[in-house]
Amino acid sequence: MRLKTCLLVFDGLADWEPALALCEINKSGKFDVVTVGFSDRPITTMGGYKVSPDLTLDTMNPDEVAIFIMPGGEMWEQGPNKDLIKLLHQFHAKGTIIAAICGATLEIARAGLMQGILHTSNSKGYLKAMLSDYRDDDFYVDKFAITDKNLITASGLGSVEFACEIVRLLNIYSREETQELYEMFKHGVIPVRYVI
Numbered sequence: 001m002r003l004k005t006c007l008l009v010f011d012g013l014a015d016w017e018p019a020l021a022l023c024e025i026n027k028s029g030k031f032d033v034v035t036v037g038f039s040d041r042p043i044t045t046m047g048g049y050k051v052s053p054d055l056t057l058d059t060m061n062p063d064e065v066a067i068f069i070m071p072g073g074e075m076w077e078q079g080p081n082k083d084l085i086k087l088l089h090q091f092h093a094k095g096t097i098i099a100a101i102c103g104a105t106l107e108i109a110r111a112g113l114m115q116g117i118l119h120t121s122n123s124k125g126y127l128k129a130m131l132s133d134y135r136d137d138d139f140y141v142d143k144f145a146i147t148d149k150n151l152i153t154a155s156g157l158g159s160v161e162f163a164c165e166i167v168r169l170l171n172i173y174s175r176e177e178t179q180e181l182y183e184m185f186k187h188g189v190i191p192v193r194y195v196i
Contacts, residue, residue: 002032003032005066006067009051010037011043012075014103019158022168028167036053036055037057066097066170070098071101072102076102078105084183085107088113089113092151093151096168097169099152101153105122105127105153105154106121114139116139118139119139119148121140145162
């Protein structure tokens with residue numbers, strides 16, 4: 001049985017943010033890509049398309065998860081979800097990769113997973129404005145995406161960097177191939193082998 005790449009889905013998720021990462025994971029054939037909802041009802045993304053979750057938080061088996069991806073969306077600014085925070089602690093204890101981009105980084109901070117861990121978000125000011133108890137300034141890194149231990153965090157402006165951190169940590173591509181992916185999608189550099 002292959003391990004799963006789990007994408008958290010919810011109404012208003014920023015559908016473009018995890019798209020490149022999921023495409024590369026799915027193409028690799030190394031992991032099953034599944035969607036996980038707070039319930040089994042269909043959700044509507046920020047882009048307006050509907051997704052029916054494959055699993056729910058309470059039916060997902062954490063032992064089968066290689067990576068748990070949390071896209072951005074306005075939901076994160078409404079406050080914490082205790083069930084999700086409990087699950088994040090389970091993943092963290094097991095060493096499962098957690099990847100959060102944009103507003104989803106708020107839930108990582110609420111769960112206390114940024115303490116002593118290099119991390120990023122939309123900005124340090126964003127974390128401080130949204131979370132009155134945010135005190136991890138010394139570990140904030142002003143980059144589009146960063147990985148420390150098994151935690152990937154990213155700015156909402158860094159979906160390409162987010163994808164590259166994910167494929168690197170999952171060992172989907174070599175270092176050179178990951179850099180090539182970055183150059184293609186960030187700077188429009190076509191690999192030499194495709195140039196006729």
